[in-house]
Amino acid sequence: MPRRRRMKAPVLSRLAWAWLGSVALFAGAGGAIFYFAQSGEGPGRIALPVNGIELFARAPTPAPGTEERIAAPALREAPSGGxxxxxxxxxxxxxxxxxxxxxxxxxxxxxxxxxxxxxxxxxxxxxxxxxxxxxxxxxxxxxxxxxxxxxxxxxSLTRAVTPIPDPDSALLRSTALGKAPRIAPDGRKAVSYYARSFDGPRTKPRVAVIVGGLGLNTAVTERAIDDLPPEVSLSFAPYAKNLDFWTKKARDAGHEVLIELPMEGYGANAEALGAAALLTSRGAEENLQRLDWLMSRFGGYFAATNYMGAKFSADAAAMAPVLEKLRVAGVGYVDDTGAAARAAGGLPLATVTRMIPAAADDADRRSVRRELAALEQIAERDGMALGKTYAYAATIDEIADWAKTLEKKGVAHAPASALLRTAAPTR
Structure with a gap:
């Protein structure tokens, strides 16, 4: 029987099949792309914010017996938003x-x-x-x-920051000079509503710092807000411009804020304190009118604090009406003179333990370090300590560096509001 010959497709036929296969492949790929585009299930672009972290490149597989490393490409710290x-x-x-x-x-x-x-x-x-x-x-x-x-x-590898709330209309009252704080109908008070939360262990000594004089110098104010940890409380001068902007920026960064009240000191020029200064030579009504203006400069502060004021604070007859007005408004008070407590019946009040020198340049840094170290020692002895200073670039740098060391030393970094204590009512 003759052997049957296998039929082979002609060359032209094989080329035709190849073309048909290619067309089918491209048609399938095009259909898949169209499907994914319509269904939204295709490759997705995901924005990954990388604020504060490094992107590590995958290291290539090293050759046997060798070890290779590649440096991690890092992004710089980024501003928020944008x-x-x-x-x-x-x-x-x-x-x-x-x-x-x-x-x-x-x-x-x-x-x-x-x-x-x-x-x-x-x-x-x-x-x-x-x-x-x-x-x-x-x-x-x-x-x-x-x-x-x-x-x-x-x-981010950095700790999340909880902003301080913006001014609440229920905590404000209208005056001829603007909005001023009040106790809300539901009982809420600025002294607690605008305070930075703190739940540090009671077994650890607490230390807090207030940096004041802010708002007058734009560069220093921005530096204090951005470079200091959120536990540092920030105090703003009432005569500064754009206070709503700066205080919101501070609250958004997690800083609780205070309003400064210019007060008469010993041997100081009263005129240098400005037209709204509280003076012992003025009657209570005149001082309270000026206090109304001061308290309406911006909102969202948990407490007021003195600027100068040793003479005014020591005069109980002059100081008592001011502190009573703060109490009725639901606002706390931080005193660095040591004299206000005698007139602070029923008012949440904290007394500054140590004044930290304002370092105008690098030559003064040593004194700042010395006072910060003393503040730690007082906290370890008494359980808590409150420092206060005024904003200079060198001072801000020293406080920022010092704050990084507290956790290792077993000291809790607290906001100033955590050290407020309600004074006993006067009889």
Whole structure:
């Protein structure tokens, strides 16, 4: 029987089959892309804020017997808010990892305007002057194959900050001079509502610091808000401009705030304290009128504190009406003269333990360190201590560095409000 020959497809037929297979493959891929685009189940772009953390590159597999390391690329600390630079950046660089993730980094021309919160470009900066401009917190976009696009909570190794509430209308009353604090109809008071929460262990000594004189110098005020830990309470001068802006910025950063009351001191020029100064030469009605103006300068403060005031505080007849008005308004008081407690019946009050010198330059840093160390010793002896100072750049730097050491020393860093005590009512 003759052997049957196997039929082979002609060359032309095999080429035709190859073309048909290619067309089918591309058609299938196109259909999948169309499906994912319509269903939203395709690769999703996820904005990953990276404020305060480092992005570690995956190290390559080392050769046998060797060990290799690569440095972690780090993003600079970023300002809050701002546009997502990665989504707006045509010069962004991308890197695909072996897991299929695509990292999109900002381009070199995308710089963040420190004051205007807007995107700037390299030609607007002279060479070398934009090296310290920070990226935004949304610098990296991660694309994950097959994932739906969704927002991601900010990832950070830093402790979350709880803002202090904005002024509540129920805690304000209208006066001829503006809004002033009052006790709300439901009983809430500014002294507790605007205080920073503190639940530190009672077994640890507590230490608190107030930095005052803020609002008068823009650079120093911003530095105090941004560089000091939120446990540091901030006190604002009543004559400063833009107090609503600065105090909101401070509260948003977690700082509780105070209003300063200029008061007559011994041997001081009363005129230097301004037109709203509280003076022993004025009657109670005149001082209370000025107090109305002072208390309406901004909202959201938990307490008032004196600026100068040793003579006025020592005069019980002059001081008592002022402290009573604060008590009725639901506001606390922090005194650095040591004399106000005699007239503070029923008012939540704290007395400053130690005045910390204001370091105008680096030469004064040693005295700041000495007083901060003394503050710790008092807290360890008495269970708590309250320091107060006025804002200078060197002082702010020293307090910021000192605050980082407290936890290791077993000292609880408390806000000033945690040291308030209600004075016994006077008879």
């Amino acid at each position: 546009p997502q630079l990665a989504e707006m950046n045509p010069s962004a660089e991308t890197e695909e990892t072996e897991d299929g993730l695509v990292l999109i980094y900002p381009g070199e021309n995308d710089l963040y305007a420190e004051n205007e919160n807007e995107l700037l470009y390299e030609e607007e900066f002279p060479e070398g002057e934009y090296d310290d401009v920070a990226y935004s917190a949304d610098d990296v976009i991660i694309t994950i194959p097959g994932a739906k696009a969704k927002p991601v909570v900010a990832a």
